[in-house]
Amino acid sequence: MTPTVPRQRRLLRKALSSTRECATLLQLERLGEPDARVWEHVASCARCQAEWTILSAFESATPLPGEEQDVNWISRRLAEQFESGPLAKARPRFLRSLQFRGAFGFASAALVIVAATVFFLREGSVPDLKPLDARDAYRSEPLFSAGPTGDQDTAPADLRWAAVPGAASYSVRLMEVDRAEVWTDETSATVAALPPDVLARVVPGKPMLWQVTAKDGKGFAIVQSQVQRFKVRNKGP
Amino acid sequence: MTREHRDLDDAELVALYLASSASEGTAALTALFGRHYEKVVTWCVRMTGNRDDAYDLAQGIFLRVQRNLASFRGQAKFTTWLYAIVRSECMTFLKARPARGERAQEEEALEVLDPAANADDTLSRERSVRMVRELIDVELDAVEKQVFTLHYGEDVPIASITRLLSLQNRSGAKAFIVSARRKLARAVARLRATELRLNPLGDR
Numbered sequence: 001m002t003p004t005v006p007r008q009r010r011l012l013r014k015a016l017s018s019t020r021e022c023a024t025l026l027q028l029e030r031l032g033e034p035d036a037r038v039w040e041h042v043a044s045c046a047r048c049q050a051e052w053t054i055l056s057a058f059e060s061a062t063p064l065p066g067e068e069q070d071v072n073w074i075s076r077r078l079a080e081q082f083e084s085g086p087l088a089k090a091r092p093r094f095l096r097s098l099q100f101r102g103a104f105g106f107a108s109a110a111l112v113i114v115a116a117t118v119f120f121l122r123e124g125s126v127p128d129l130k131p132l133d134a135r136d137a138y139r140s141e142p143l144f145s146a147g148p149t150g151d152q153d154t155a156p157a158d159l160r161w162a163a164v165p166g167a168a169s170y171s172v173r174l175m176e177v178d179r180a181e182v183w184t185d186e187t188s189a190t191v192a193a194l195p196p197d198v199l200a201r202v203v204p205g206k207p208m209l210w211q212v213t214a215k216d217g218k219g220f221a222i223v224q225s226q227v228q229r230f231k232v233r234n235k236g237p
Numbered sequence: 238m239t240r241e242h243r244d245l246d247d248a249e250l251v252a253l254y255l256a257s258s259a260s261e262g263t264a265a266l267t268a269l270f271g272r273h274y275e276k277v278v279t280w281c282v283r284m285t286g287n288r289d290d291a292y293d294l295a296q297g298i299f300l301r302v303q304r305n306l307a308s309f310r311g312q313a314k315f316t317t318w319l320y321a322i323v324r325s326e327c328m329t330f331l332k333a334r335p336a337r338g339e340r341a342q343e344e345e346a347l348e349v350l351d352p353a354a355n356a357d358d359t360l361s362r363e364r365s366v367r368m369v370r371e372l373i374d375v376e377l378d379a380v381e382k383q384v385f386t387l388h389y390g391e392d393v394p395i396a397s398i399t400r401l402l403s404l405q406n407r408s409g410a411k412a413f414i415v416s417a418r419r420k421l422a423r424a425v426a427r428l429r430a431t432e433l434r435l436n437p438l439g440d441r
Contacts, residue, residue, distance in 0.1 A: 009389065011362075015369040016390030029317045046373045050386035053379065057402065058320050061279040064403065070288040074281070074295055075274040082299065083267045149256065177249050209252055229256030 016047055028052045146212055148230045155202040155232050158193045159210055161225060167214035174198065175209040177229075182208070204232045242268035247315035251306055270299060273316070277323055283400035284327050284393075298326045331392060372424045373417075381417040384410045 022045060023031070023038040031042065031052060042048040063071040146161035159172055172192045174183040183198040194202070202208055212225045245253065247269060254265040277298055281291040301322055309318050373385060383402060387393040388410065393401070399409030406412055 011365055011369060012385070012389040014366045015373060016386050025317050025321055026313045029313055044374055046370070046377065046382040047386050047390060049379065050383040050390075053383055054387070054401070055317065055320055058276065058280055058323065059316050061276045061283075063275065063279045063282070067279060067282050070282050070291060071275060071278045073288065074278045074292045077292065078274055078278070078295060078299060079267070079271060081296070082270050082303075083263070177245075177252060209256070229252060 018047055019045075021045070023048050023051075025051075025055065028055055146210075146225045146228050149228045150230060151233050152230055153233060155199050156194065156230065157199070158191050159212070160191045161212050163190050164214035166216060168217040169215045169219070170212050171215060172212045173210060175211075177207045177209060202232060205234045207231045247272065248309075248311040251309050251311070251315065255307055266303065269315075270302075273319060276316075277319070280323055280327075280401070283403075284330065284397050286396055286400065290330075294326060294330050297330075298323055301326060328391065331394070331397075368428070369421075372421055372428075376420045376424050377417050380404070381413045381420075384413040385417055388414060 021041050023042055027038045028042075028048065028051060031038065038048075042052065146159070148156040148159070159174070161170070164170075169186055169188045170190065170192075172185050172187070173181055174194070175181055182201055183194070185192045208230055210228050210230075242250065242253075242265065245268075250265050250269040254262045254269065257265060274295075278291065278295045281294040281298070282288070285291045285294055302319060305322070309315065373382060377385065380402065384398055387398045387401070388395060395410045395414065398404075399411075402410065404410055404413070
């Protein structure tokens with residue numbers, strides 16, 4: 001390797017890194033739309049062109065004949081893991097390849113567990129065997145209780161939520177299931193009445209989503225509820 | 238997957254997952270992930286080149302997706318949002334490889350490419366970056382740009398690029414690196430010759 005390589009590699013890295021003008025993934029996704037505004041930049045940016053092609057390659061990725069076996073094997077195992085509900089952490093690779101059957105298998109398994117315990121204790125690194133709770137795992141946003149949720153006998157007259165300490169106002173959004181906004185409201189109360197024309201759109205069997213954002217005195221969001229979902233039950237015949 | 242789940246698009250499944258009880262949520266998550274295992278796992282197999290690493294990588298990706306579903310706003314397609322996570326996890330995986338003694342072996346000398354090779358001041362370096370950017374855009378074809386961006390911009394090993402872009406030629410991405418470097422070397426030589434004609438004393 002020549003001494004100039006690190007310098008030239010740095011130069012190339014900088015030339016190929018994204019700039020402030022580069023398109024976001026969202027903009028690249030919409031590049032095919034008639035009003036895409038980033039075409040001018042993308043047309044002269046190798047990085048954006050490459051990123052767009054690679055995004056498209058990802059979206060259409062299907063295994064080639066030589067990859068099918070591995071892809072199917074991994075997909076099956078992932079499906080088993082996630083279908084079982086709360087997600088456990090991966091087994092260490094050396095355990096993954098072992099099959100335990102019958103009495104001999106039981107003894108082998110016990111031996112491996114003892115050996116693994118000794119190994120991890122000696123290493124001072126105890127594996128975290130506590131399964132993650134699926135409901136806790138994804139709730140990264142603060143949550144405050146709000147209703148209605150779930151199936152309702154009649155269209156709810158209002159949306160209600162618990163007061164958030166420090167909140168001066170609340171912004172509430174009612175959406176259809178594709179997140180198209182149906183109605184919004186700003187209020188300092190912890191309830192927002194649905195106007196008649198909005199209620200008319202809450203028809204039996206149609207799921208609706210809603211979300212409330214608590215804001216401070218300057219109007220900055222301080223906490224947001226999870227997206228709530230409700231549906232008015234279909235009436236019987 | 239229930240019929241109800243089949244009729245929902247990805248964003249609806251995410252919304253259902255977030256708003257449902259634990260068991261219903263798991264069913265929605267299963268349906269959602271089931272649509273994307275093949276695509277993500279294929280990508281991981283191509284990135285890593287072996288089943289065990291691909292499994293670990295894919296598992297990490299879906300765990301992160303599960304933990305962050307609440308941040309999916311539905312502005313982008315779910316696959317675009319998913320790709321952002323896949324991309325980030327793949328880069329983390331690649332960064333960890335040298336620590337495991339698996340540094341890419343295809344490092345080769347770069348003999349060219351710095352139009353202002355002797356320049357030390359920031360202005361000239363910025364000029365070099367701009368010129369290289371323009372040269373890459375003008376001189377290279379689409380595949381060469383993709384290979385260059387992945388290899389030099391993101392440090393993706395050549396073997397992974399060959400698999401990711403499904404390049405079928407015998408030497409894969411390496412051939413595109415070589416041809417791109419030649420093109421850039423010629424372009425830089427032309428530039429230098431032009432500069433020399435315009436400025437024979439060579440003062441910058």
